[in-house]
Amino acid sequence: MTNLKDSLVSEKAPEPVGHYPHARRVGNLLFLSGVGPRRRGSRDIPGVTLDDQGRIVDYDIEVQCRSVFENVRTVLEEAGSRWENIVDVTVFLTNMKKDFPIYNKLWAEYFPHNPPCRTTLEINALPTPIAIELKVIATI
Secondary structure (H helix, E strand, O other), rough: OOOEEEEEEEOOOOOOOOOOOEEEEEOOEEEEEEEEEOOOOOOOOEEEEOOOOOOOEEEEEHHHHHHHHHHHHHHHHHHOOHHHHHEEEEEEOOOHHHHHHHHHHHHHOOOOOOOOOOEEOOOOOOOOOOOOEEOOOOEE
């Protein structure tokens, strides 16, 4: 991970889609920018089928959730933190009614004990054709 003062840019997580770092350290807190399910070095999104115009035809929220969680873990570990240090998560879903039950089940799987605080919001779109994005705060 490259450290630009207190900004951290991962060499393993998906490239940001805008001008921002993967994370910023302030004291013993680590603030992650929004993390989605994309893979580094690729425009492919795990669990997403796109049409010729790049619009979502179908998606698998479980595959996207697992990919997002792994991307968050990657950024945390490169920044000197770990999954168990997450204290607060804001989750953005594009289809609350359809996706929340699966996401909630996976949340319990990934956080079986002492889960972090969480806020889940439905939004109408994300910057890329994804169905979930996480904004995370963790300790270092």
